[in-house]
Amino acid sequence: MPDAAQASALERTLGTVNDAANWVSEVAFDHGVPREYELRKHTYTELKTRGLGAQAAQHVIKKVRDSYTTLKANIRAGNLGKDGSRRRRKAESKPVTFRPQAAQPYDDRCLSWQYDQRTVSIWTVDGRVKNVSFVCSPDALKMLQAHRQGESDLIERDGVFYLVATCDVPEAEQYEPDGFIGVDLGIENIATASTGYLAAGRGLNRYRKRQLALRAKLQKKRTKSAKRRLKARARKEARHAANQNHIISKTIVTEAERTGRGLSLEELKGIRNRVRLRKPQRVALHSWAFAQLADFIVYKAKRAGVPLVFVDPAYTSQTCAECGHVDKRNRVDQGLFICRGCGVVAHADRNASHNIATRGESVWNAGRESRVPATP
Numbered sequence: 001m002p003d004a005a006q007a008s009a010l011e012r013t014l015g016t017v018n019d020a021a022n023w024v025s026e027v028a029f030d031h032g033v034p035r036e037y038e039l040r041k042h043t044y045t046e047l048k049t050r051g052l053g054a055q056a057a058q059h060v061i062k063k064v065r066d067s068y069t070t071l072k073a074n075i076r077a078g079n080l081g082k083d084g085s086r087r088r089r090k091a092e093s094k095p096v097t098f099r100p101q102a103a104q105p106y107d108d109r110c111l112s113w114q115y116d117q118r119t120v121s122i123w124t125v126d127g128r129v130k131n132v133s134f135v136c137s138p139d140a141l142k143m144l145q146a147h148r149q150g151e152s153d154l155i156e157r158d159g160v161f162y163l164v165a166t167c168d169v170p171e172a173e174q175y176e177p178d179g180f181i182g183v184d185l186g187i188e189n190i191a192t193a194s195t196g197y198l199a200a201g202r203g204l205n206r207y208r209k210r211q212l213a214l215r216a217k218l219q220k221k222r223t224k225s226a227k228r229r230l231k232a233r234a235r236k237e238a239r240h241a242a243n244q245n246h247i248i249s250k251t252i253v254t255e256a257e258r259t260g261r262g263l264s265l266e267e268l269k270g271i272r273n274r275v276r277l278r279k280p281q282r283v284a285l286h287s288w289a290f291a292q293l294a295d296f297i298v299y300k301a302k303r304a305g306v307p308l309v310f311v312d313p314a315y316t317s318q319t320c321a322e323c324g325h326v327d328k329r330n331r332v333d334q335g336l337f338i339c340r341g342c343g344v345v346a347h348a349d350r351n352a353s354h355n356i357a358t359r360g361e362s363v364w365n366a367g368r369e370s371r372v373p374a375t376p
Helices: 004-030 036-049 054-077 086-092 138-147 202-221 224-232 236-259 279-287 290-304 348-367
Strands: 104-106 111-114 119-124 127-133 148-157 160-167 180-185 189-193 198-200 262-266 308-311 336-338 345-347
Touching: 004 036, 004 054, 004 104, 004 119, 004 127, 004 148, 036 054, 054 086, 054 104, 138 148, 138 160, 180 236, 180 290, 180 348, 189 236, 189 348, 198 236, 202 224, 202 236, 236 262, 236 290, 262 290, 262 348, 290 308, 308 348, 336 348, 345 348
Parallel strands: 180 262, 262 308
Antiparallel strands: 104 148, 111 119, 119 127, 148 160, 180 189, 189 198, 336 345
């Protein structure tokens, strides 16, 4: 919560360091993206003449080098398309660029926290700026005081400044699970647990359709007021979806902790490449945060000490949880499962969640240390 003078200094600082990062990126691109130490020899002196402090210059160089490491990782993972695709050629043909408001890392040499006063002292291109107020929730303040470590990132978003602090929270000790709760993730039903908990996706999908129609309507107008409205609504859908995912993940982890059981999740890596859908269904698939919900469940489980395993999701929706019979015809439609072997009738997603729970217990048992006495 900087005042006008402090905000001006922070804004100039972000603009300066990101302009410098774009120059460093061009140098790195021209030299074939050398290692960080080699890149430092080509750029450090110039960064100092641009008014950057020693630590700020080091962070700019590291930020640029890390961006190219991320780019290469995305290319290897196929996130930018196949070799020769237009998107991949575009990414590889020019230097990485940084927005004027992009994040800038700060360490304890150029940023200090005064928790009792709720202020920070931070380096800027205008010198050290002290007594910059910050606000956060009481729980966040306790976490900052107890667990903050390493770097913090300064970001400007829609005219508001944020400090994103890294907190190293110790994981709780895992207990020995008394069975597993299987969680089936989907679009019609966001999450279905083998305990009977079901988070329907109908409301969220309707909300997304309304937002999509509203964005299209505002974009079509192309007036100043429509553009202001679009900017004000930016990321609203993402925040709403993230809030829903937090609620769902907290409910699932709390139930597992309460009953002393572990959690079994589907391995969803590459789901967007595996699944083939008609065009109207693709928006729902690609707008739903598959990885985000799984990540929320994972970190909440670690903090609560809940054992968690990932299992292969293959044929979980076609396998009968009662008799184990596998048949593609078992899955009658989106919500109905009828086993061709034993005739059991069940909710399709709930049947899949029971299969995921069974697989999770098998994976957990396979990973245990052998308790068989050693042969004399």
